[in-house]
Amino acid sequence: MSEQLLSVDKLGVDFTRRRTTFTALEEITFSIAEGETVGLVGESGSGKTTIGRSILGLVPPTRGTLTFRGEDITHASRAKRRELSRDMQVVFQDPYTSLNPSLTIEGILAEPLRAQGIDRREAGRRVKELLDRVRLPSDAAGRLPREFSGGQRQRVAIARALALRPRLIVCDEPVSALDLTTQQRVLDLFIEIQRDTGCAYLFVSHDLSVIRHVSHRVIVLNRGKIVESGGVEKVTSDPDDPYTQRLMMSAPLPDPGAQRERREELEKLRVDSERAA
């Protein structure tokens, strides 16, 4: 394994609302190496999105440390965060709200470049490159987000994440709002970009099949804790943890025969766990 890009050590996040404290994450420890994809899978309320947001500095960690390229970034200042944005980027779930509807595609893509002090002409050139990279036509630059479909908008969001040639991209459910056929194409674009640029992904999803398709290693979360982690083959086809097993068995297979078997296995799992309880 190559050098560790990001290390998360005993990360914990609490949220306080109306004077009651709720622990969203506890004892989260994992790392991401250069050029690899780590998949984070879990159901709603598992805290998977919170992990990504605290790495990005959008949610302050309550406990633990975050180390990026050997540097402690747990409580990085705003100025330090601005510097980090060159190395760390994001693609969000919803392609409809992650792009400002009143800015043109060029305005959106040039934003990170201009924030780093790149001049207008150079930024314009880079925008063309980026559009080409995500296979959008270069005359898309002058258009508004609403003129594009969900899949195309997600390509714009990917281009924005790539603008500063980051080492790590946090992908927060980037394909779950897309249709089936579009979903696969966008996933393949993610893989292709990784092969070309060598950037690492933290890929967050609720869908084990999506995670299996893009990740080298997988972490399974349940109620703010890691229940299982390991290589993609092991975790997604022969998991050890009962929760991961249930997660895997619950996703129906697109094959009536195979699904009947899977359903029976799940039923057995359910009866077993009820008996145990």
Place this chain on the structure above:
Amino acid sequence: MLSFIAKRTLLALSQMLVISAVAFFLLYLSSSGIARTILGEQATEEQVAAKTAELGLDRPLPVRYVEWLLGVFQGDLGRSYFTPQDVSDALISRLPTTLSLLIATTIIAALIAFALGIAAAVYRGWLDRLVQILSIAGYAIPGFLFALLLVIVFAINLGWLPATGYVQLTTDPLGWLKTVILPIAALSIGVIAATAQQVRGAVIDVLRQDYVRTLRSRGLSEREIIFKHVLRNASGTGLTVLGLQFVGLLGGAIVVEQIFALPGLGTVAIQYTSRGDIPVVMGLLIITSLIVAVVNLLVDLGVGFLNPKARVA
């Protein structure tokens, strides 16, 4: 629900306390030479000093505020500078007129506004457009202009109703009605316009909700869906708007009372404020903000009753 009521009441009380303190300090600090104003230019320095002492104006302001506040809790708002009258007597005797005007206006306006708003939202089409245009007109034109128009048309030109004067509700209900029809009409127009518009918007919004489709899929009648489910969900908005309108209505009542020469709080207000009678002004402020606080509390409770989620907050 009980803790919700208690919380809201405490909040209202604390607000009133702050309003009264700020008003008290600002009013007394910015007025100088009260005794001189009362006694006139001819008074000697000694007379002025004696008057100042008599009014207690030589003592520190915080002490006077606390005394005043204690008085308020016992229903004593102090004494007017210019007339030998208790402020509470002067104001409270006028209160029923103003209150009956306000309450009648609110009830009538609420009924009409909800009816119009619901009808416009449910039927849409020309009715909707008509309500929209009326709303803009009613909202755009200041209420006292309507009042003037009503006086000129119905009282002066047609002579159907009296232009001025007031009859107590308790002595002659029909006479009372005759004297308040025009004022109530003038006051309601703006409230109806604003409220109908918001109710319409809220009803349209609720009609688009997923659960309305689901209720329809259960085979419930359209009437039950609109008058039970849609109305309840839209009423919160309507009630909140009515509450906000009520604050404006208090101001409107002062003007309208003046136009129709109704012996309410408004006439007192104008009379005494032009003379700089601070105790009366303080009394007026505390009574009006008490009315507003009570109305706000009622609105909060109403919204809490209608919307179970709001009770938690």
Place this chain on the structure above:
Amino acid sequence: MSTSDKPETTLHRFLANPLALGAAIVLLVIVLCSALAPVLAGADPAFSAIRDAFLAPFSAGHPLGTDSAGRDIWARLLYGGQISLLGALLALVVAALIGIPAGLLAGYYGRWFDSVSVWMANLVQSMPGIVVLLAARAVLGPSIWISMLIFGVILSPGFYRVVRTAVINVRGELYVDAAKVSGLRDSAIIGRHILTVVRGPIIIQASLLLGIALAIQSGLEFLGVGDNSVPSWGNMLNEGFRSIYRAPITLLWPSLAIGLTCAALVIIGNGLRDALEERGLSSARRDRRKNVGTATAAMAALPAVDEAALDEAAPLTRPGVNTADESETIVTAPLADLEFVPEPVWSDSTPLETPEPDPSAVLSVRRLRVGYGSGPHDKTVVHNVSLDVHAGEVLGLVGESGSGKTQTAFAVLGLLPTGGRVTNGSVLFDGEELTTRSRASMRELRGTGIAYIPQEPMSNLDPSFKVGSQLSTPMMRRLGLDKRAARTRALELLDRVGIREPERTYDSYPHEISGGMAQRVLIAGAVSCRPRLLIADEPTTALDVTVQAEVLRLLRELQSEQEMAVILVTHNFGVVADICDRVAVMNKGTIVEQNDVESLFARPRHPYTQTLLGSTLEGGPSRIDLDRAEAEGAHR
């Protein structure tokens, strides 16, 4: 299509509204006249000549006549405009200076400043403006400037609230998070992303507040507590009112000036709001998946750019952008895509080649066509759909977003969103034609004949009523049960759908239960009146997979217990494989293939079905497999 490159601006839309344009012109004229008063007046507004009192309009030298003191009304109206408008403007500026920064700070940074400022705004808004101004008048004396200054403070919550709400809404948007991650400073985020959104509401609010300030100011002066040494519209009203019996006409002019100005301001505000909302309509598509109404609107507005076309052609100019071009003229250009109706492929086993309805089916749909709008703007979203569902059978209706699957389901239920209607074809339920039925008689059928399970559990329960009453009321109305019987049956149903504490859930409000529980409640509601046909629209899409598995199990059990016919609308082939007996695949409003479930998965015939099945990741290669394949490919 000759459309300009730049999208239509809010200003264009505002000016295209005749009422708003008229109001803007009226306001402009009033402002100009007041500003040019020294040129236009022709008389000194303060010059009084008692013998000229109450001259009628159009008298020599006095175009609008004179007032009780013989002063020229026209001149006073113009000079009064200066004072009145400037006074109102002063209040507006003060309100803006306090309200806008406070709203920005409170909205963007929140925390203690937010709570304190909200509390203060509440405080200020619970003071009747006129009473406060009267109090100020009592100690500070009559001055229009002082009272407008104070009124500005009273108005400031108007700005504060609007700005704060807008900022809080934007602050939560993902694009603001993205800007933070992009390394933008707070000042740049506020300037680029937040001010642009807040600008519109501020302008609207300004026009409304200006009107209020003018109304209050004139009201105060009308009461006679203002400074009557200056000519202002309010003072003119006051004078006119004093001679209301002698010369009511003197009241007309200031009333007209105030009324016109206020009305113009409100109309301008409304016009701006409409213009902004139209922009919002064409851009916001965030919940298109959740709501069919929007899904259809999205179809109307979105170019529906073909993703496949994008990836096929590598060169930079491509059809995708041509379609994007058309999006600007959405209303006039019908979806080119929909004109192409895919060729259906009927499998051998499908009896649907018979054009006649199947009398043995619970539901038999033939050549169903659903359209939106009429005339040149109409759009057909379902073409020629035919299907049958028998008792005890589950038919899966599969497709991607915009395929018309949900529209077909709503057409059968008779619950198409506003504007939608069945334009052709027949829907037979138990041998009875539904398309010609009246609304009232369709209602008789819903719940007992045809029932519905929605997609989003939380938004489909009325938040203001307890779960129990939402379950028992339909049974009381449709099955004629009394209150107690309905309650007993509702509790049984809650127990049946796997809710652990039926009594507690019965007495809960929807926000007190989880999404999975809410979906079980909705299922209980759907089967409560023992329907013959159940239409489930993506019933598990909003749920977690583990909950989805349980809900599917429940649906399967209920379906066999009650021998129901079921139409299951979904985009998930796993769900289809799990529960369906037969499948109809929809694309672009048409059924492209229909078959029993085993055959469809084993031998998909239509290329579209093949593409869809080929895109499912479930059971596909892992990333390790993909990398290995790539490495081998590179070696070769």
